[in-house]
Amino acid sequence: MDLQPVWDWFRWLYEATGIKLTIFYDDFDRSRFFNGFLTSVRLMGVCLVASVAIGIVGAWLQGARSHLVRLVVQAYIQFFRNTPPLVQLYFFYFALGSYLRITNENGLSVPLVGNFAWAAICLSFYAGAFNVEIFRAGIEAVPRQTIEAAESLGYSRLKAYLYVILPLAFRISLPALNNNLVNLIKTTTISYAIAVPEMLYVANQIWSDEVNVPEMMNVLLVVYVSLVGLLVWAMSRWERAMRVPGWGVS
Amino acid sequence: MSWTPKEPIVSVRDVHKRFGAVEVLKGVSFDVMKGEVICIIGPSGSGKSTLLRCINALVPIEQGSILVEGQEVHDPALDKLALRRKVGMVFQQYNLFPHKTALQNVMMAPLHVLKQDKAEVEARARRLIKKVRLEGKEDAYPGELSGGQQQRVAIARSLAMSPDVMLFDEVTAALDPETVKEVLVTIRELAAEGMTCLLVTHEMGFARELADHIYFTDRGVIVEHGPPAEFFANAKDPRTRQFLSQIL
Amino acid sequence: MIRQSRTDLPVLGPLPPVLSYGGLSSAARREGLQLRPIHGAVLFLGLVLACGVAEAQTEPGQPGIVATILKWTPLLASGFALNIAISFIAMAIGTAAGFLLGIGQISLVKPLRKSAWFVTQFFRNSPWLVLLFYCMLLLPFEIVVGRTVIPLPDWIKATIGLALPVMANVSELVRGAIQSIPYGQWESAESLAFTRRQTLWMIILPQCIRRMTPPWMNLYAILTVATPLASIVGVNEAMTLTQDALAAEGRNELLVPMYFYLLAWFFIYCYPIARATQALERRTAVK
Numbered sequence: 001m002d003l004q005p006v007w008d009w010f011r012w013l014y015e016a017t018g019i020k021l022t023i024f025y026d027d028f029d030r031s032r033f034f035n036g037f038l039t040s041v042r043l044m045g046v047c048l049v050a051s052v053a054i055g056i057v058g059a060w061l062q063g064a065r066s067h068l069v070r071l072v073v074q075a076y077i078q079f080f081r082n083t084p085p086l087v088q089l090y091f092f093y094f095a096l097g098s099y100l101r102i103t104n105e106n107g108l109s110v111p112l113v114g115n116f117a118w119a120a121i122c123l124s125f126y127a128g129a130f131n132v133e134i135f136r137a138g139i140e141a142v143p144r145q146t147i148e149a150a151e152s153l154g155y156s157r158l159k160a161y162l163y164v165i166l167p168l169a170f171r172i173s174l175p176a177l178n179n180n181l182v183n184l185i186k187t188t189t190i191s192y193a194i195a196v197p198e199m200l201y202v203a204n205q206i207w208s209d210e211v212n213v214p215e216m217m218n219v220l221l222v223v224y225v226s227l228v229g230l231l232v233w234a235m236s237r238w239e240r241a242m243r244v245p246g247w248g249v250s
Numbered sequence: 251m252s253w254t255p256k257e258p259i260v261s262v263r264d265v266h267k268r269f270g271a272v273e274v275l276k277g278v279s280f281d282v283m284k285g286e287v288i289c290i291i292g293p294s295g296s297g298k299s300t301l302l303r304c305i306n307a308l309v310p311i312e313q314g315s316i317l318v319e320g321q322e323v324h325d326p327a328l329d330k331l332a333l334r335r336k337v338g339m340v341f342q343q344y345n346l347f348p349h350k351t352a353l354q355n356v357m358m359a360p361l362h363v364l365k366q367d368k369a370e371v372e373a374r375a376r377r378l379i380k381k382v383r384l385e386g387k388e389d390a391y392p393g394e395l396s397g398g399q400q401q402r403v404a405i406a407r408s409l410a411m412s413p414d415v416m417l418f419d420e421v422t423a424a425l426d427p428e429t430v431k432e433v434l435v436t437i438r439e440l441a442a443e444g445m446t447c448l449l450v451t452h453e454m455g456f457a458r459e460l461a462d463h464i465y466f467t468d469r470g471v472i473v474e475h476g477p478p479a480e481f482f483a484n485a486k487d488p489r490t491r492q493f494l495s496q497i498l
Numbered sequence: 499m500i501r502q503s504r505t506d507l508p509v510l511g512p513l514p515p516v517l518s519y520g521g522l523s524s525a526a527r528r529e530g531l532q533l534r535p536i537h538g539a540v541l542f543l544g545l546v547l548a549c550g551v552a553e554a555q556t557e558p559g560q561p562g563i564v565a566t567i568l569k570w571t572p573l574l575a576s577g578f579a580l581n582i583a584i585s586f587i588a589m590a591i592g593t594a595a596g597f598l599l600g601i602g603q604i605s606l607v608k609p610l611r612k613s614a615w616f617v618t619q620f621f622r623n624s625p626w627l628v629l630l631f632y633c634m635l636l637l638p639f640e641i642v643v644g645r646t647v648i649p650l651p652d653w654i655k656a657t658i659g660l661a662l663p664v665m666a667n668v669s670e671l672v673r674g675a676i677q678s679i680p681y682g683q684w685e686s687a688e689s690l691a692f693t694r695r696q697t698l699w700m701i702i703l704p705q706c707i708r709r710m711t712p713p714w715m716n717l718y719a720i721l722t723v724a725t726p727l728a729s730i731v732g733v734n735e736a737m738t739l740t741q742d743a744l745a746a747e748g749r750n751e752l753l754v755p756m757y758f759y760l761l762a763w764f765f766i767y768c769y770p771i772a773r774a775t776q777a778l779e780r781r782t783a784v785k
Contacts, residue, residue, distance in 0.1 A: 082768040083761040084723040086730070087737060091761060095753040186625035193730050200628060213635045220628050221620075228623040306689050334691035345686035349704045359690035362700060404686075411690060 020212040023219065029206050036202030037223070043120060043188050043198055044227070048181055050124035055131025055177075062136050073132065080129035086190050088126060093118045093194045119191035127184040134180060138173030139165060171242055178235045182228050189224075199223065253320030259284045259446055260305060260415060265314035267300055274300050276470035277314070282415075287447045289457040289478075292467035293493060298450040299342075301467075302417045305448070306339050319414065331363065338408030339417040342424050344400040346392040352379060352403045353388040356410045364411070371410075378406040382436050398429025402436055409440075416440065418449040454497055458482055466490050545762055548755045563755055570743040570756075577736035578763055581725040584657045584735065589718050591661040596668025601698070603673040614669070621666035626659075627727050633659030634731040653735075656728040660721060667717050675706035712779040719771045723764060736760060 010024035023033040061073050080088065093115060100112040113121070142165050150160040192200045200220065207216040253259075258281035267275040274297040282288050290298045303309045305316055307323050307330055316323040318336055346355050356375040360366045379388055382402035392400050401421055408416060418437065422430045434456050441447055441460055451457055457464055458478045465475040466485075474490045475481070485491050549563050561569075602614030621629065637655045641648045679702050687697040729737035740760050744752060 078769075078772075079761075079765070082719070082723070082772055083764045084726045084737075086726045087757065087761055087764065090737070090741075091754075091757040095757045098750050098753050182623070186623070189625040189627040190727070190730075192627065200625075200631070204631075207635075217628070217632050217636065221624050221632070224625050224628060225620060225623045303685075308685055308688060331691045334689060337689075339686075339689040341682055341686055343680070343682050345680075345682035347683065347687075347701050347705075358700070359692065362696055363691045407690070 020210060020215050021219070022210045022212065023206065023216075026210075029210070032202050033199075033206060036197055036199040039116070039196065039202075040188060040198040040200075041227075043116065043123070043191060043196070044185050046120045047123045047127060047184055047188065050120070051127035051131050051181075051184060052177075054124060054128025055135045058128065058132030059135035059139060062132065063139075076125075077129045077132055080126050085122070085126050085187055086193060089119065089122045089190055089194060092122045115191070115194045115196050119188070119194060119196045123184065123188060123191070126187065127180060130180045130183075131177065134173050134176045135169065137176070138169035138171075141172045142168045171239075171244065174235070174239045174242070178232065178239070181235070182231060185228055185231060186224065255284050257320065258282055258317075259319055260448070261315075261317040262301075262305070263315045263317075265301070265304060265316060266312045267297070267304060267309065268312060274470055275304070275311075278467070278470070278472055279314075280465060280472065280475070282446060282448060284414075284446055285444045286462045287441045287460050288449070288463050288465065289461040290448065290450045290465045290467060291452070291454070291457060291493075292473075296467045297470045298467055299419050302339065302419050302448065302450055306337050306417060307333055308339075335364070335411050336414045337417060338411055338413035338415070340401070340404050340408055340419065340421050342420040344392070344397070344404045344424075346400050346404055346407070348392050351389050351391055352384065352395065355392070355403055356407045359407070360410050375406070375410060378409050379403070381409075381439075382406045383432070396429055397425045398432045401425065401429075401433045405433075405436055405440075415446045415448065418447065418451070420450050420452065422451070422453060452497070454482075454494075466493065468493070542762070545755070545758050548758045551754070560749070563752065566747060566749075566752060567755060567759055570740075573739050573743065574736055574760070574763070577734060577739035578767075580653065580733070580735045581722070581728075582767070584653060584660065584725050584728060584733075585718065585722045588657045588660040588664055589721055591658070592664025592721075593668050593714070595661070596665040597672055599665060599669035600672025600676070603669060604676055606694070618666045618669040618673075621662050622670060624663070626663050626724055627730065629662050630656060630659035630727055630731055633662070652731070653728065653733045656731060656733050659731075660724060660728070664717065664721055668714070671710050671713055671717070672706070675710045676702055678709065679705055712775050715771060715775045715778070719768050719775070722768055722771075736763065 007025045007030075010021050014020050014022075014025070022029040024030060058073055058076070061069055064070055097111055097113065097118060101109045102112050104110050146168070147160060147165060150164040151157070155163065188198065189200045191198055192204070195201065203216045203220050207213045260282040262281070263279050265275050265278045266273065278297075278301060280288075290301065292298055300309065304311050305318065305323065307328070311324055318333060321333065322328065323333060346352075347358065350358065353372075353375055356378055357368075357371050360371045360374070361368060376388065379385060382405055384399060384402055384406070387395060387399060387403075392403070395403065405416075405421075421437075422433055425433065430453070434453065437447065437449070438460060449457070449461075461478050463475060464478050464481045466473050466481070466487075466489075468489050474485060474487045482494070485494060549567070599614050599618055602610050603618060605611045605614065633655050634652065637650060637658065639650055641650060676698075683701055683705070684697060687701050692701065725735060726737035728735050729741070732738070737760065740756055744756055
């Protein structure tokens, strides 16, 4: 599909009104903004999946018999919940990153983990800490009687967990999970601070070059609100598809 | 248009009400004279509670008229404050204000709505609390009272506005069997004092004993009505008979 | 029950109030997100460990790690004081504006209700950092009202930028709390001839305050941990000053302990708030 008329229209818009949306009619700006957008979406995707995985594993570990395991999981949750995500990111990237270096074939010391990867790790652990709590609250909300009923029917503990508790707990957790994932999407912007070329970072470059701060700001806000809207829409469809009459949040 | 006590104190004429596609009242008419006790009975979903809410202008009606002391309730120019001073309402779920004590619940409306003198309002509120046999519970919060006690505070709260007509919307339906009685005693005393009462109720024994007139509603219409002795002894309509056979 | 209407876009907040789970058992409420002193101890242990490791790496002749950290502590504390000031002011502005916006969301006037909803959703779903940039770059450096010139230094602009999402979240809190009050309360107040305004102020809102306090405190904690974002836009708060200190020292082994030290400051400040929030949540859940 040829989009040239669209780009031309934006150029005309600039000439007619002074609204300078170079990301549409300037090839260079368009491609770097698009790449920034893709980087953001990739970062979001990786973190969504990883944080949910951390949440499930963490909730499972919290039910462990070992006091030490539970303590470690609790400490992890409280540490990430009560400290600034930005400082966490700096801590990972600058502090830990200064140790994790290898020497490449040219004999130069290079970081083992790149900035995109650090952002992904840090944000996943940050959102994952909240997800652990969300899943655990869901598991605990399953009435004791339901579990007893399953066990009285001869289910083993593991099978009762798999076939009865988890499906119910997951439904209870969905609204809270939904909120947290939206929060995660918005928090990905902090990777700007370690120069991950995501949308905010790229937008900053563009408005520095083109001096079109208000335009780029509004573009950013619209794109982020749309991305959040998309996630909310997808999650609510999912939630509706999984709804069981008379169970969970009405 | 001035109203005299010889005319009906509440006059309902051909009232229609719908919620969306569902018509809950399909032309209801009846009169209530001053001092009368009217019981409205019928299966759930027959529009009884909606009817009471219409009389108090809590929900608007589409068609028909409701006169209270000769005043049209659904006249847009109506002074709702004046209407609500005349008509008190007690709800199934008591709806006490949980952040206020029993005494404060009774005092609030006269103080803030009628702007009456505080000392006078307090004296009256204490009398009313005594009247509903809750002396000593003035400073209790609703959360500290039983259902029956809360309901009696709710009755006192309505009485504090000195209404001429009281509407009771299934006031015992949410109560434990043992506390039902104390609420009924309070209503009985009110009726004996000559208060005009409209009750929506499932307490058939109470209706038979207390009511001057019984109305049976089903699916938005009044199917049958009459004085209790007659109504319970020889109901004519098959729907009434079926309902009575299920409930008695 | 607090529930979100379908049109709602959800919050940035971490956990929504426990109330929002349909049938959360009392056990879950009790054990929900408990912070125990042990967590503080673990953090402290981490700090000591980090210092120890770094100390071992210190080259002979250089001042010790602990001494260096102590040397920079007064500067860091002054930066942290600015973080707290920003969080207080942003919370105050955001709460006042959000309260009005929340009341607007239940207005009977449709255009007002719709626009309040739109403003709320827009600011609630925009990234905090983008809003911060927005305010930094688009607010003037001073405002002229008649003859008086009110300067707007960077930190004030950052505060306004942080107050915007707070406003949107408070607005949702207020709306949610009002809508969670049973409808019978409105109805019985109306039957007692209270006006809508009287009902709202005397009957509904007083009941909301208790429900709103725990999530409101939670929001404050979120805001506090968001204040270092201001460092990205050049405000001299604790994060910026830490980086300055690190640059001045230029010692690699300082990185881990210094960042850990900064994290500890925030943890120590937010920890009691989180505990108090949980205690309050438990108390309101019982009633």
